[in-house]
Amino acid sequence: MTPRHPKLAAVNLGYRGMTLEQVHEVAVHGARLDVTQMRRERVRRASSVVERALKRRRKIYGLNTYVGHLRDREILPEDMVDYQYQLLAMHARGIGDPMPVQDVRAMMLVRIVGMSHGGSGAHPDVFDTLIRLLNAGIHPIVPQGGSVGASDLTQMAAVGLVLTGRGEAIYQGGVMPAAAALDRAGIECCQLRPKDGLALISANGMSIGTGALAVVDMERLSRLADEIGCLSLEAIGGNFEPLHAEVTGAKPFEGQLAAGKHMRESLSGSYIEGRREGASVQDPVSFRVMPQVHGAMREYIAFARNAVEIELNSSGDNPMVSLRSDDLISNGNFDPLVLGLSFESVRLALAHVAMLSERRINRLRFHGIPAGRMAAWRLRFPFRPYAGPSVHSASALLAEIKHLANPVTLATTLVNPDAEDHSTLAPQSVTLARTLLHRLQTLLTIEAVMACDVLGDAPELPILGVGSLAVCEAVGNVTTATGEDTSAAVFCEALRKRLFET
Incomplete structure (x- = not known):
């Protein structure tokens, strides 16, 4: 590239x-x-x-x-x-x-x-x-x-x-x-x-360098995850109450406060903003706990950012030259365990965001079907007209994401029993996080398409928030650019790049 x-x-x-x-x-x-x-x-x-x-x-x-x-x-x-x-x-x-x-x-x-x-x-x-x-x-x-x-x-x-x-x-x-x-x-x-x-x-140039790029990409994903989740909330006519400042402030984790604030900003001007009741008295958990789960993601991204910044601006050489003592000192600063563990943690947090997204996708796919009447409804309407990525793709992505979230730093083996008898596998931890990040980008892209599809079924497009509207417009622009005959795979990748890489 x-x-x-x-x-x-x-x-x-x-x-x-x-x-x-x-x-x-x-x-x-x-x-x-x-x-x-x-x-x-x-x-x-x-x-x-x-x-x-x-x-x-x-x-x-x-x-x-x-x-x-x-x-x-x-x-x-x-x-x-x-x-x-x-x-x-x-x-x-x-x-x-x-x-x-x-x-x-x-x-x-x-x-x-x-x-x-x-x-x-x-x-x-x-x-x-x-x-x-x-x-x-x-x-x-x-x-x-x-x-x-x-x-x-x-x-x-x-x-x-x-x-x-x-x-x-x-x-x-x-x-x-x-x-x-x-x-x-x-x-x-x-x-x-x-x-x-x-x-x-x-x-540790590879671990630190790719870690730096990963953190920047994860921070962008955290903002888009909020906006896409808000778009799904609008698509189902959900409740705004769980996003209130009083609610997120009742448990003042910095990540939760930031996520709640950004979601309220994303829904600024939306038809659901300030509304006390939605289509249901209480939405599914995957909608209600977005500030909490997305907030946890922010907490661990911040942890990873701190670890990478310290490694980047420090000396990890062995032996280390000491200007103060005019000598070279043997040491173990080449061991970037904090960095490796920070990316272990952030993968778990990203996986929980993915779990919420996949559940919302499933909810969007069957939006409008009365509870308890799935079989009867399918007799009348076997499949809703829809040409985007399927819920099966979302489910498959979630399975990969959960697997990628498993720890890797404990898998180290002896390289040299007389000298190199511990290592961190930090580069593997970062690499898995970047792979997981790409899968999560695709999963959130599918959610954005599903939410726009549901909104498109309405007789009239409701007024959307400024953040969710930007996502909806991106979906529309890529749909127009790729054309009706484009495969779901090509369309989904084009939209993923538009949302997360431009």
């Missing part, structure tokens, strides 16, 4: 921390990255710490010793530089399809931000070359699989190889050897120094 035109000409990496929205701008929209002299100076100072540490001849992991189970074996001085290239080659063993370009850009940006804190000890030439690659649009071919969430070693190694002129990259729309891409862009291959290879791979 080619980055779109940026909303911002450039994103500045300076005194303030990087935001998830800025990651989205650089990764998805292709914004240029500018780095201040303050950040560059910090990288230079950290690199000087590494040089001085080498002269002291103290054993330092990955600098003058090997890594993993060979960590106590020293490297001869004449082999230190060559070993940094070996680190890239031995870890670039990922599997699976190439990551999308926007994910690779996010990963590259995360490593640049991490290096700019000074904890990596990377040489300024490595830092500068990585920035130039990102801004030139040279995107390494990075396999999706292979990381266990204790630094995304395999993915980061694939990026590191391209800096040195090895591996493959996408440049100007074509896949080519990295050396050719660098030559066309006028960028020299990077010459590694001691610590540079480890600095390139010792980062």
